[in-house]
Amino acid sequence: MANNPDDKEYYLDKPENIDRLLKVFYVICALLFVADFVVHRHTKVALEEFPAFYAIFGFVAFVVLVIGSIALRKLIMRKENYYDVDD
Amino acid sequence: MWMTDLPPFVPFFLAAALALFTRGPVQGAIMLAAPLLGGLHLWFNVPVDVVYSLPVLEYQLLLMRTDQLSLVFGYIFHIAAFVLVVYTLHLKDRLQHVAGLVYAGSAMGATFAGDLITLFIFWELLAVSSVFLIWANRTANATQAGIRYLIYQVLSGVLLLAGALIHYHHTGSLAFDFIGLENPGGWLILLAFGIKCAFPFLHTWLTDAYPASTHTGAAVLSVFTTKVAIYALARGYPGTDILIYIGAIMACFPIFYAVLENDLRKVLSYSLINQLGFMVCGIGIGTALSLNGAVAHAFSHILYKSLLFMSMGAVMYRVGHTYASDLGGLYKSMPKTAVLCIIGAASISAVPLFSGFVAKSLVMTALLEQGQLIVWLMLLFASAGVLHHAGIKVPFFAFYAHDSGIRTKEAPVNMLVAMFIAAVLCVLIGSQPQYLYSILPWEMDYWPYDVTHVLAQLQLLFFAALAFVWMEIKGYAPPELHSTNLDAEWFYRKLLPAGVRRGLAFLRDAKESARAAATSSLHGIRSSFSQSSIAKYHFAESWPTGSMVFWISAILAAYLLLGIFG
Numbered sequence: 013m014a015n016n017p018d019d020k021e022y023y024l025d026k027p028e029n030i031d032r033l034l035k036v037f038y039v040i041c042a043l044l045f046v047a048d049f050v051v052h053r054h055t056k057v058a059l060e061e062f063p064a065f066y067a068i069f070g071f072v073a074f075v076v077l078v079i080g081s082i083a084l085r086k087l088i089m090r091k092e093n094y095y096d097v098d099d
Numbered sequence: 100m101w102m103t104d105l106p107p108f109v110p111f112f113l114a115a116a117l118a119l120f121t122r123g124p125v126q127g128a129i130m131l132a133a134p135l136l137g138g139l140h141l142w143f144n145v146p147v148d149v150v151y152s153l154p155v156l157e158y159q160l161l162l163m164r165t166d167q168l169s170l171v172f173g174y175i176f177h178i179a180a181f182v183l184v185v186y187t188l189h190l191k192d193r194l195q196h197v198a199g200l201v202y203a204g205s206a207m208g209a210t211f212a213g214d215l216i217t218l219f220i221f222w223e224l225l226a227v228s229s230v231f232l233i234w235a236n237r238t239a240n241a242t243q244a245g246i247r248y249l250i251y252q253v254l255s256g257v258l259l260l261a262g263a264l265i266h267y268h269h270t271g272s273l274a275f276d277f278i279g280l281e282n283p284g285g286w287l288i289l290l291a292f293g294i295k296c297a298f299p300f301l302h303t304w305l306t307d308a309y310p311a312s313t314h315t316g317a318a319v320l321s322v323f324t325t326k327v328a329i330y331a332l333a334r335g336y337p338g339t340d341i342l343i344y345i346g347a348i349m350a351c352f353p354i355f356y357a358v359l360e361n362d363l364r365k366v367l368s369y370s371l372i373n374q375l376g377f378m379v380c381g382i383g384i385g386t387a388l389s390l391n392g393a394v395a396h397a398f399s400h401i402l403y404k405s406l407l408f409m410s411m412g413a414v415m416y417r418v419g420h421t422y423a424s425d426l427g428g429l430y431k432s433m434p435k436t437a438v439l440c441i442i443g444a445a446s447i448s449a450v451p452l453f454s455g456f457v458a459k460s461l462v463m464t465a466l467l468e469q470g471q472l473i474v475w476l477m478l479l480f481a482s483a484g485v486l487h488h489a490g491i492k493v494p495f496f497a498f499y500a501h502d503s504g505i506r507t508k509e510a511p512v513n514m515l516v517a518m519f520i521a522a523v524l525c526v527l528i529g530s531q532p533q534y535l536y537s538i539l540p541w542e543m544d545y546w547p548y549d550v551t552h553v554l555a556q557l558q559l560l561f562f563a564a565l566a567f568v569w570m571e572i573k574g575y576a577p578p579e580l581h582s583t584n585l586d587a588e589w590f591y592r593k594l595l596p597a598g599v600r601r602g603l604a605f606l607r608d609a610k611e612s613a614r615a616a617a618t619s620s621l622h623g624i625r626s627s628f629s630q631s632s633i634a635k636y637h638f639a640e641s642w643p644t645g646s647m648v649f650w651i652s653a654i655l656a657a658y659l660l661l662g663i664f665g
């Protein structure tokens with residue numbers, strides 16, 4: 013597999029570049045958050061009128077999903093060859 | 100070109116027959132011609148309301164019946180079939196080529212079937228042809244997964260046939276139109292469709308078999324079986340309330356598995372069920388907007404889901420596996436595949452300007468219009484979940500994350516071309532949705548791009564991604580581990596075999612102890628008899644064979660005498 017030794021330095025190999033990208037990402041997040049208070053939105057349900065509803069929902073949903081998965085893993089995780097073994 | 104009422108499966112079956120006896124470029128040309136010519140013919144020459152029936156004995160098999168619903172699915176199946184043929188051109192495996200063509204043709208047959216018996220025939224052909232894409236992996240695991248897959252698929256067909264006959268008994272019609280749940284036959288047919296559509300608890304054939312299939316097989320499988328089921332549901336059960344809730348569950352539960360699963364092709368399999376959930380939900384609501392949403396979602400989903408499966412197929416082909424824990428940094432070796440995968444990921448995550456956004460919006464808006472707030476929240480939760488497993492996890496762990504040190508080659512040219520076509524279509528549909536909307540079967544007035552909607556979607560996605568970044572940096576994210584995660588298949592892969600083993604062991608023990616009890620009492624009778632006073636007369640204990648022959652002769656002689664003198 014490693015037939016062409018790769019000594020090239022890639023953009024993402026440098027931690028400072030990743031930091032730079034993340035900073036851009038944080039700025040976009042902040043702008044999106046603020047945009048909610050600037051732009052007039054046409055909402056369908058009352059829930060949507062809650063300030064930055066979608067931003068908060070997205071963040072919380074993601075965290076709930078990951079925490080739920082970790083809890084689920086305790087319940088359902090078995091060794092990889094679980095089904096191969098006869099008891 | 101050719102007749103308007105030529106059933107669309109015919110070119111595929113012809114090509115499959117020809118592919119049996121050809122090889123190399125000729126075979127490739129034949130395989131490309133089937134979806135290309137068939138698709139162009141369907142687009143330019145075939146209007147709605149074409150009917151073609153074939154009399155078999157006393158029965159008319161409706162092999163072709165077009166309306167806008169079947170045509171839309173026909174278009175996308177042809178596009179996908181063409182892309183997939185390009186994707187598999189490098190393969191030198193006649194079995195997979197022929198099986199793939201028969202499989203795609205069966206999907207066309209089922210899509211244009213006008214009656215339930217024709218549907219049943221192609222339903223079973225779908226099952227029998229597709230299993231070879233799993234078996235073609237030629238490993239013990241693939242063989243067994245294929246058998247389990249086939250059992251589910253054939254069971255679905257049997258239920259469909261039984262349901263069709265009961266439906267006929269109640270309604271006097273075998274037409275494949277609205278079926279509903281008025282009679283028991285309708286329930287059986289719903290169950291049959293539900294198996295193929297991976298309803299909760301009936302879904303494990305999918306997550307079991309797709310990751311076990313060949314590197315190209317998973318992409319092919321991801322297109323047809325489940326979307327034929329979506330088409331069948333949209334035709335037979337629009338506006339059936341129970342589908343709203345089934346769809347909502349389907350959208351939510353698989354994302355937890357997708358977070359935990361290590362094999363990225365299995366992640367995509369769970370993600371596939373999640374996507375089907377949105378479509379099933381849209382069918383359940385049953386308004387023009389939501390049904391269009393289900394169809395548009397199926398249309399764009401076929402492209403981005405096969406794109407994702409194709410990119411993982413390319414990784415599988417080059418690296419040999421798709422375990423997230425052992426991959427990473429592949430963008431250095433496969434930069435083009437990485438970019439194409441990210442386009443698929445952006446599409447499935449419904450990033451504005453990509454195809455998922457313009458399709459998913461329809462169902463979501465329809466839910467709000469119908470006041471289904473809880474279900475809407477569930478699907479919104481599922482949307483954030485999609486971003487995790489399909490949008491971030493698949494491209495991130497395969498191509499970025501920590502560098503695994505794996506250095507390999509870029510995917511073969513034909514694979515890249517196929518993925519490129521799919522990616523272009525994803526962007527085209529996403530940025531120019533009017534073309535897709537114009538071919539949808541129902542009338543609607545909807546446009547997804549307004550400030551409110553785009554802002555809401557961007558907020559949802561960026562803040563979900565922010566949560567991902569935060570949890571990765573803090574180390575809260577669950578690590579990718581080699582493991583098996585228990586699912587409904589536990590019942591028949593663990594409980595049932597264990598139960599059968601226990602049952603057999605119990606019966607064996609029972610037999611042993613019954614025999615021991617019987618023989619010991621016999622021994623007891625014999626020993627007490629041998630101690631009794633009559634034992635000395637040597638009854639049966641030690642009769643010599645000679646004396647037995649003597650007494651038989653005596654009896655026969657007595658019969659003879661009686662016969663002569665009696």
